[in-house]
Amino acid sequence: MTDIDADDDGPDAAAPGPRGERIAKFLARAGIASRRDAEKLIAEGKVRVNNETVTQPAFFVQLDDLVVVDGKLVDPPERTRLWRYHKPDGLVTTHRDPQGRPTVFEKLPPHLPRVVSVGRLDLNSEGLLLLTNDGGLARRLELPSNHWIRRYRVRVFGQPDPAVLASLAKGITVEGVRYRGIEAALDSKKGDNCWLSVGLQEGRNREIRRVMQHLGLQVTRLIRVSYGPFQLGTLARGAVDEVNPKVLRDQLPADAKPVVVRPK
Numbered sequence: 727m728t729d730i731d732a733d734d735d736g737p738d739a740a741a742p743g744p745r746g747e748r749i750a751k752f753l754a755r756a757g758i759a760s761r762r763d764a765e766k767l768i769a770e771g772k773v774r775v776n777n778e779t780v781t782q783p784a785f786f787v788q789l790d791d792l793v794v795v796d797g798k799l800v801d802p803p804e805r806t807r808l809w810r811y812h813k814p815d816g817l818v819t820t821h822r823d824p825q826g827r828p829t830v831f832e833k834l835p836p837h838l839p840r841v842v843s844v845g846r847l848d849l850n851s852e853g854l855l856l857l858t859n860d861g862g863l864a865r866r867l868e869l870p871s872n873h874w875i876r877r878y879r880v881r882v883f884g885q886p887d888p889a890v891l892a893s894l895a896k897g898i899t900v901e902g903v904r905y906r907g908i909e910a911a912l913d914s915k916k917g918d919n920c921w922l923s924v925g926l927q928e929g930r931n932r933e934i935r936r937v938m939q940h941l942g943l944q945v946t947r948l949i950r951v952s953y954g955p956f957q958l959g960t961l962a963r964g965a966v967d968e969v970n971p972k973v974l975r976d977q978l979p980a981d982a983k984p985v986v987v988r989p990k
Contacts, residue, residue, distance in 0.1 A: 754861025755803035819846040853950035874954030881947035
C-alpha cells in the first residue's frame with residue numbers, strides 16, 4: 727500500500743491547474759505507472775517532454791505536450807475508468823516478475839488499456855481485484871481513511887475456536903507486528919477443513935495467512951469477495967467487467983471522486 731502525497735488532498739486534486747499537471751501525476755493518470763514508479767522513471771532519465779529529458783517530478787506538462795517514456799509516446803489520459811477482475815490463483819500482481827512467474831497483466835484481455843491494480847492479491851490468493859487506468863485513483867482507493875472493508879472467504883485446515891476468532895476484533899500482535907481489528911467467523915466445517923468469513927480494513931501483506939498461522943490454522947484457499955462497495959458477485963474466474971461510470975462516481979468517497987479530463 728502506498729501513501730498519498732500531501733498535494734493530492736481534495737476532490738479536485740487530479741484536475742490540471744493553469745500551469746498544467748505535474749509529470750508524475752500525468753503519467754499515473756495515463757496508466758503508465760504509479761506516481762512513485764513514475765518518479766523513478768524520471769530519476770532514471772527515461773521521461774522526455776517535447777524532446778527534452780525531464781529531470782524532476784515537479785515538471786509541469788500540458789495536454790498538447792509530446793510525452794515519451796522509455797522511447798514510447800504516451801497518449802494523453804482518458805477518462806477515469808475502473809474494472810472488476812476475478813483473479814485466479816497462480817498469478818502475481820505485478821507488471822514484471824523477476825522470477826518469470828505469470829502475471830495478472832499478462833492474462834488480461836487485449837482490448838483493455840494499460841491499467842494498474844488497486845492494492846494486490848498474492849500469488850496463491852484469488853477473487854476480486856480492482857483495476858484502473860488512473861494511477862492517482864488507485865492510490866486513493868487504497869487509503870485506510872476510506873474505512874472500506876475488504877471481505878474474504880478463507881478455507882483453513884485445523885480446528886478454529888469461535889471465541890478466539892471473535893477476539894480478533896480487538897486486534898492482535900503477531901511476531902511483533904500489531905494488526906488492527908479483524909472480523910472473523912466460522913461459516914462451515916467438514917472434518918479438519920473449515921470455511922471462515924474474514925473482513926479487514928488494513929490489508930497488510932499476507933495479513934490473513936500470518937494471523938491464521940499464529941492461531942494454528944493453515945490457509946488452503948483465500949478468495950476476496952469484496953473491496954469496499956465493489957463485489958466479486960458471479961464474475962467468472964479470469965473475467966473482467968467495467969464498473970458503470972455512474973456507479974463509480976456514486977460509490978467513491980467524496981475526496982476520491984474521479985475528475986474526467988478529456989484530451990484536446
